[in-house]
Amino acid sequence: MADQKRFTGRTAIVTGASRGIGLAIAGQLVADGARVVITARRGDALKDAVEQLGGSEHAIGVAGHAADTDHQAEVVERAIAEFGGAHLLVNNTGINPVHGPLVGIDLDAARKIVEVNCIAALSWIQQVHARWMKDNGGSVVNIVSVAGVKPAPGIGFYGASKAMLVHLTQELAVELGPGIRVNAVAPAVVKTRFAAALFEGREDEVAASYPLRRLGEPADIGSVVAFLLSGEAAWITGQSVVVDGGLTLTGGI
């Protein structure tokens, strides 16, 4: 069939996908033939995103809080009921609400970061596993960060939470193989609103420290996520692929 694409007949859940990296991932998956269920807190933003993804034939938006298990269950059930399955999961939701040294971090903020970046990601996998992947197999990609691979002063606790997600990725790869593959993608600074504080007003200066002399674009992440989710990566699991224009080689983040 001439119009058969690598994700034709597949349904993906992408969390935190109303804009930025999540939306770019959803866009890549739709371009490759998948139907996507996207989540975010705000319904109006999701509505715009669904439009950008080509409308309700290709995408459903479900508003809710990423750490809410009822929301997670609803999303998985709707993926199965309306789009025929939950073959692919991308845990993209992440928060980074604090900036500063670890010795001064508000501990409630720290707990919240772990709750959203790690516990919720695990819970999404539990939900999709119980309702679909344990019987049908599947592929999961967790979005982590170069801050989880190397120290990144100022966002140290965010990095620690992402390091936990890197390890969860490895554990789950061993536990859920051979039917389910679990990998991670670790971006450096990608030009999104989430990361604006890290580059706005000084993009050239920041980009100069990257061996490839530019910051990431959301599409740079979407293409790597799509590869890892695809059958072409059938023998890759438990891996974290750093997508950083060479930044972590230079010593700093």
Add this chain to the structure above:
Amino acid sequence: MTIRTAVVTGAARGIGAAVARRLSADGLAVAVLDLSAEACKPVVDEIEAAGGTALAVGADVSSESDVARALDEVTGTLGAPAVLVNNAGILRDNLLFKMSVDDWDQVMNVHLRGSFLMTRAVQQHMVAAGWGRIVSLSSTSALGNRGQVNYSAAKAGLQGFTKTLALELGKFGITANAVAPGFIETEMTAATAARIGVPFEDFKAATAEQIPVRRTGKPEDIAHTVSFLASEGAGFVSGQVIYVAGGPTD
């Protein structure tokens, strides 16, 4: 439309041949390079039969003059290389106390001197074009493997080589990455099974038991990843080692 040229070393058999076929399917003209051009002929024939463009090139990658001659031939026939896959490798396994200096030197020469000579010769074309992709084959053996002190050192060496290439060449639009396969079914791993006296099927089955995806790898698994790293979509991935091993590594 310009057709990009790829050079794949050690491409007469195994992983290299699978990579050459895959890059051809991706639309590149492919130089199939191995010690003897004659040995590359079946891969070239297969690519041409499928409608692709390929050239059989005989060269010892550890010989400076061979490399220069081979790249002149590739550039003259197919065009300047935009993609280089440093895949050529050999095994000379033995426990340290039994390993000869020759076994050490040969493994270092093919993997490290070979990748150095090939990359140094090819980079000028990539710099001139402002675009290039260098993919070198490392291995899970880089993390340590009994009986392979030479091979594991060479494969770990290629990881440092790759990271330094990424630092030096990034500003010219060139990415450098490594793919580190686990156990792949090839003539090379069949030889390992033979060396330790185990039938290859039993060897594969025992290995698969230890792998989370419960199977050993195929050359195509590696070819897919090399193809991805050579693609436009991997343009922000550089200096990385991608383990394709059916499970977590480290």
